[in-house]
Amino acid sequence: MMIPFNQPPVTGDEPYYMQKAIENGKLSGDGPFTKECQTWMEKVFHCPKAYLTPSCTHALEMAAMLAGIQPGDEVIMPSYTFVSTANAFVLQGAVIVFVDIRPDTMNIDETQIESAITEKTKAIVPVHYAGVACDMDTILSIAARYKLKVIEDAAQGVMSTYKGQALGTLGDYGCYSFHDTKNYTSGEGGALLLKDKAAQEQAEIIREKGTNRSKFLRGQVDKYTWVDVGSSYLPGELNAAYLYAQFQHADAINNARLKAWNTYYEELRSLEETKDIELPVVPSGCEHNAHMFYIKTQNIEERTALVEWLKKDEIMPAFHYVPLHSSEAGRKFSRFHGKDRFTTQESERLLRLPMYYGLNQENIKETTKRIRSFYKC
Numbered sequence: 557m558m559i560p561f562n563q564p565p566v567t568g569d570e571p572y573y574m575q576k577a578i579e580n581g582k583l584s585g586d587g588p589f590t591k592e593c594q595t596w597m598e599k600v601f602h603c604p605k606a607y608l609t610p611s612c613t614h615a616l617e618m619a620a621m622l623a624g625i626q627p628g629d630e631v632i633m634p635s636y637t638f639v640s641t642a643n644a645f646v647l648q649g650a651v652i653v654f655v656d657i658r659p660d661t662m663n664i665d666e667t668q669i670e671s672a673i674t675e676k677t678k679a680i681v682p683v684h685y686a687g688v689a690c691d692m693d694t695i696l697s698i699a700a701r702y703k704l705k706v707i708e709d710a711a712q713g714v715m716s717t718y719k720g721q722a723l724g725t726l727g728d729y730g731c732y733s734f735h736d737t738k739n740y741t742s743g744e745g746g747a748l749l750l751k752d753k754a755a756q757e758q759a760e761i762i763r764e765k766g767t768n769r770s771k772f773l774r775g776q777v778d779k780y781t782w783v784d785v786g787s788s789y790l791p792g793e794l795n796a797a798y799l800y801a802q803f804q805h806a807d808a809i810n811n812a813r814l815k816a817w818n819t820y821y822e823e824l825r826s827l828e829e830t831k832d833i834e835l836p837v838v839p840s841g842c843e844h845n846a847h848m849f850y851i852k853t854q855n856i857e858e859r860t861a862l863v864e865w866l867k868k869d870e871i872m873p874a875f876h877y878v879p880l881h882s883s884e885a886g887r888k889f890s891r892f893h894g895k896d897r898f899t900t901q902e903s904e905r906l907l908r909l910p911m912y913y914g915l916n917q918e919n920i921k922e923t924t925k926r927i928r929s930f931y932k933c
């Protein structure tokens with residue numbers, strides 16, 4: 557039987573809430589289910605304000621606008637990330653300054669950030685890879701010293717914490733993804749989290765096509781009009797209703813993923829002891845959400861051979877992120893500060909194993925057995 561790389565999570569309650577949304581007679585943005593999802597996030601993640609968006613890409617774009625990024629401003633981030641992390645800032649005319657990652661977590665190397673700062677630097681964008689937090693204490697203290705904004709790309713970090721605080725709530729702005737490939741989904745979807753409620757008014761204007769419609773709906777102004785630059789960053793109610801069903805099962809989904817992650821770890825531990833592969837590292841203070849389980853092979857040739865070996869048994873692993881600085885657009889819009897010691901090398905060794913809600917113990921044991929047989933262990 558085929559073991560796919562990913563299956564979008566389904567709890568069974570989605571049609572019930574979607575039917576309710578239809579009965580509510582309002583399918584456009586900011587209806588009851590959107591509000592329920594936002595309130596749920598604000599409560600569970602202890603964050604002053606959360607907005608659903610049509611994607612994490614859009615949440616990042618809103619954050620770039622809220623951070624006041626202007627043409628020529630510089631934004632520091634890792635090169636080992638999804639394109640949207642960089643693209644959202646390039647849309648505002650920013651120059652992207654990439655720095656290297658740490659080989660243990662694949663997160664931005666916090667010790668490389670300070671020397672990348674120039675007079676033009678406006679923001680730092682930590683990406684919490686695999687739902688494992690960056691070294692936020694160091695990043696936040698650098699940002700405070702140089703008066704830089706911190707935008708967390710927490711697309712993969714929903715339900716993860718750093719020293720007890722939810723990822724996405726530590727920086728000025730936090731961005732979540734509810735894409736099909738993430739832990740909780742609405743097909744396409746995302747959220748923007750604000751640390752400071754003072755940014756709320758501007759966020760609402762940006763999200764509502766540059767109008768003060770949100771204020772109007774609260775009865776704070778008697779007519780609504782165009783007040784600033786904006787776009788349409790609201791998802792429809794059907795998507796929110798779908799997501800709401802998943803939020804109701806958030807702990808069950810998280811626990812099932814962690815169980816799968818732990819089984820992978822136990823089953824592959826012997827291969828790490830023999831130094832055939834490396835397993836993921838979760839630093840102390842970080843509670844992760846089992847967004848992914850990856851291993852590292854010796855090099856790209858071995859990874860290619862292992863992928864073929866697994867696919868012969870219809871087990872579908874995956875790898876990703878051509879480092880952005882070496883991409884076509886990356887060469888146009890960015891520079892790499894310092895040395896690329898780990899970004900390229902580690903990205904070529906990393907292999908993601910099947911991971912989704914509903915992946916069972918037999919699937920995992922079949923996969924790990926097949927990996928052990930590749931290494932003749």
Ligand SMILES: *Cc1c(COP(=O)(O)O)cnc(C)c1O
Pocket residue numbers: 610611612613614637638640641683709711712732733734735744745746
């Ligand atoms: C998935 C992902 C995104 C993009 O999320 P969308 O909701 O698809 O826009 C951005 N950054 C990272 C790190 C991601 O994993």
